[in-house]
Amino acid sequence: MGAQKKGASRASEDPEELARLPLQAILLADSFTTKFRPITLERPKVLLPLVNAPMISYTLAWLESAGVEEVFVVCCAHSKQVISYLENSEWFSQPNFTVTTIESHDSVSAGDALRVIYERNVIHGDFVLISGDTVSNMSLTQVLQEHKERRKKDSNAAMTIVIKRSKPSQIIHQCQLGTDVLFMAIDPNTKQLLYYEDNADHAKGSIYIDKLLLADKSSISLHNDKQDCYIDICSPEVLSLFTDNFDYHHLRCHFLKGLLVDDIMGYKIFTHEIHSTYAARIDNFRSYDTISRDIIQRWAYPLVPDVKFFRDSSTKLERQGMYLVSELGQSRSAQIGPFTVIGNGTKIGDNTKISNSVIGDGCSIGPNVSIEGSYIWDNVTIEDGCKIRHAIVCDGVIMKSGAVLEPGVVLSFKVVIGQQFIAPSYLMVSLLQQPIKQNSDEKLEYVDNSTGNAEISSLTHALDISNGEIANQQQETQCWATSELGIGGAGYVWSICEGGHDEGWRHSVAPIPTEKLAEVIQAAEDDHDGSLPTSDSDSDEEPRDDSYFENEVEATFLRAVDENIKVENVVLEVNSLRLSYNKQTANCAGAVFYSMIKLALESPHNSAGELVQALMKVITKWKGLLKYYLSDIDEEIEVIMKFEDMCLESAKEFSPVFDKILYQLYDHTIIREEAILRWDDEKRDADASDRIFVRQAEDFIQWLREASEEEDEEE
Template sequence: MGPKKGQTGGNKAKLGKQTTQQNAAPEETDQDERLQAIVLSDSYQTRFQPLTLETPRCLLPLCNTPLLEYTFEFLALAGVSEVIVVCCAHADQIQEYIANSRWSNPSSPFTIETVLSPESVSVGDAMRDLDAKGLITSDFLLVSGDIVCNVPFDKVLADHRQRRAKDKNAIMTMVLREASPFHRTRARAESAIFVLDEQTNQCVHYEEIKTRKHMKQISLDPEIFNKHTDLAIRNDFIDCHIDICSPDVPALFTENFDYNHIRKDFVHGILTSDLLGKTIFAHIVTDNYAARVRSLQTYDAVSKDVISRWTYPITPDSNLLADQTFQYQRGHIYKEDGIVLARSCRINSCTVVGAGTAVDDGTVITGSVIGRRCKIGKNVSIRSAYIWDDVTIEDDAIIESAIIANGAVIGASSHVAPGAIVSYNVKIDTNIVVDGNKRLTKYLGEEDKKVDTDAVGADGDGYVYEDASEAEEDDDYEEIVNSSGLVYNMASLNASDTSFSTVSADQAHRKSRRRRVSTASNNTVASEDSDEDSFLREAQASVERAVAENHDLDIAALELSTLRMAKNAQFHEVRAATIAALIGRISHLINSNTLKARAAVESVLNRWGPLFRRQVFDQADQIDFLLLIQRDCTRRMQGSSILLHAINCLYDQDILEEEAILTWWYQDPQRKEDADMVKVGELVPRWLEWLTTAEEESDS
């Protein structure tokens, strides 16, 4: 975790160029060893409008903490000594925030300088501006002001510097987080193919995928195959645009005025140029967390990840701001001091409640973030929503999967539908339904300021916001609207079935399912089945060997990861193999009368359960994980007891979340697809009853 918050600094910065000098690094520090960071505070997009008409994206709250705080925390952990924040829109707000933050204190781990770039309309413009100012003196870390990351950076930087020492043409290292294709923090509208040399991780080709155009092939220069014998074509990365760059990078932007985007212009251009001779590498992260809040979809996903502690040690109760007082409670509930909760209200799992907020009788809040000083009336229902500071929600209102910004008022009995945005100080009258495709704001030009009574009601105050600029300029606007909203348009997602179960019991089920969804030939299907079965056998044997020989957990995880990449297997198969091995071990301990069921489960899963943290990434994965355990337990003596205690143990370890367990039990049809699956789950209702009782007691 980064350093604990101190008091906010009292010195105000002047507009324009601003530097904190008190904590300047000693002069004797080797300039080449100091790490600069460039933070792009502007996204050069309109996806968060109308919110960003009044507040820069980097200062929007995520779990009641400005996004920029998460970025600075990452830079502190990465060992950065000098930060340059490039400001475009709302530069005055950003400068004021930094000047009054702990990062301007003498105890800050780095100096901060803000640079105005008011004319820039793209990343390329910002880089050219930096090059013209001559501020880059060494290799630097390039990030946006909207990242959440806990990746240790020592090895990433050391590998980059080692490559640079050998070859000055190695100008960039992209940090990419490995993830399943449907991981919730992947930006749906922005996907790409990376072609990497498997031996060196040199990126030899980059190409964006346009989902709407149903891209089925890419074109590679034949020369690539002459220079690189082993290539991997990868589409399983979360790309947060965290890059280590050499000082050549800004200069190359200056030389190429058509470079606007860092990936589709710069990286693609460098890799396809016959003249420049520059090389770009990837550093692939398989553990830890890295994500960027680049759309409303990822805002929702990253918020859930922070609440669920995937980002540890960066969690709400780490209290990144000096005046925060969050405390963690069971079920991923975080409460600040000074909140007032009526006796009959319910604060359910995965919820954050800020200081000074009052919640009245009968209100139920689930999976949501509530800001400070909010007033929430009686019998209100809030689910998967983001309520910022100083919001008033009157009696009987319903808010689902929406963002309600500072100072807004939601009238009694109104319904804000999933996907809606109610911007700053908008007032919704009583009995109004705000459709999910609506974005309401008060921030319009004087000539447009006529209250839209159809949208906000006769006594409301606000207007429907419509942004034509992105629709006109972006060829994939429809795709972005469908893919990057707060509620993802599931019709545009080609999701795979929640698949098969255990390694040994369900191979026929796997094959029949693949025949239903595959368009490949019978020979291809047979080959895929053979490869998959081979992986499952080898992976299960690997875990069994690790357990029997008491290997280090990291070594066991590394062996599984290496095998998965070698066999091009999916995380589903990794989970299936690991479950088969561990449940098999539990079953052996029980059947040999070594331990009773509960003790056997706890003995194995307390030691080896953390393996699943590297295999289970979102709610869909958790449901698949539960189905795999359930299926495996159908063929075990005392399978019902094993399933019950396994769920409890994995829940205590925060590997399984309450929401996923409830969805699996009450909504997933595969849980009861045959009599064996139903029978093995017969003890689970007892545990669910305990969970509900415990939650009610904690609320009271």
């Protein structure tokens, strides 16, 4: 039986037959990890809301837009919930796009799931392999063409994985995603993957590569600045390899690394790097936060809150990245800040402030509530005076008056937080009790309670919400009685992650603590000239890097303004971006000034004079941040030249008042006299088109020169 399947797969490799085959994809609707516990004990990860739409909807929307015609969704954990969602969604009725669910209760790893697919004999050619927690807007055309061309020349070209350069930074970016640094060795000529390691033991930048890899390679590029997108183009033989080797559980740790060291089979893996498009996988709470913000800031366009697959098509994009629905019960005194999404039917009370957050459908938020950097899912009740910072609050949670959630708190479904209770940082609460022991194969993640199974009691003791009593607890983890969650509270407290409290920050939606970020930046600086040379083949991407760098600094600055972050903490984040893009301090100065101009432009103004006042108000408040990057004359000149460029392109409203702004920068001791005069000298032999603003400011420049000459004479 197995031989016939393999033969059928090989027969399908004929180019003419491949051309007639529909493009297929295998979507794993299970992460096969426990990183989203305790939430995933009650709902599968792919159905958790990501900016108010299930994660799997992003993956299916991308597959459809990329030209995939048949998708086989392998449902393991909570399979009934996944199948029910898909059967009642629009994905079962799309033209030229077929979604088929395959249920497997016995699969506890990706390898098990792919063996099930192989036994069904439904894949007939090259296919896309992806998990249902991946967000992308990339085109598949080029990577598919590259893969098929390689297959024609070499039948052992089994797989092509999609990678990209880490957007914010190398080591810093991995820290922001809560993952380990990834090291890769790639043949720069053929793009063949030769080495893959994401082990934390290599965090200092030293790796060991078998010298046999160098034997027949003219050159090898080593990288620690690449991100695995977990989007794979596979040949049909990939499925049979899982059947032949039952040790392949994890797609990367076991299968990919296994093929890289297997000299007998001879299969090869290649890479395809994307540059201007988006692709990322939600691996933990921190990457959930990072990717949510990317979606809100439209990096993943058209996968943004105002597209059709979101539950409420009436969602509209307002200024400063606010997404609001038409039926929003918002008090006039309530304040909704930038980069915020509000769901349908939600009511917001008087004097409540919400910023940088996602609020789901049907929520009731009382007066005088403060929500910042948080994710509030559907039908949540938040009574008056509550404060929530950088937390995840699941469906049906009730927060009684005066309750406070410190950064990193996770409240699972229908938890009740009592009056005036202050939940400390990284607290995790669920109505289900934490299992006493973690199985090595993590089977506990895959209990299907969607079928009403009573067996879940073997994992969790009963919680009687009606009378607030907790059954006898004989476990080794911390557990609080309902009374200890405040008056009227209900829920079990889970221990922090396996690494203990010190590691809780890595996988949290809370901002990285200043001291931790400083340690990571220092480590990156120590290794900045380290032993990992990278290929210079991406030098043509430098203009794109400038744009990304400025956008990243702007996003960091806007968040600092909105959340009133201290200057020293903003400096840490900007420095991490500087390391990432290999920029100079002058580039940081220009990018910070660029961000200030953009913010001033969005301020209400009816005249040029009001625009000048708006900019100087921003600069005055954040003078310390700008001055940090203006330690010498060259950096000050960079700011003047950046201002010139913006007046000609993206901020033309400032053109008539260029000279007035230049004077204000001088008067506030931000730009020194010497920098202005040197700028004038450098422009002296330039074309007339490059001297527009020099001529505009010539009276001010002449005044500076005369004052300077008078000082020289006095001396």
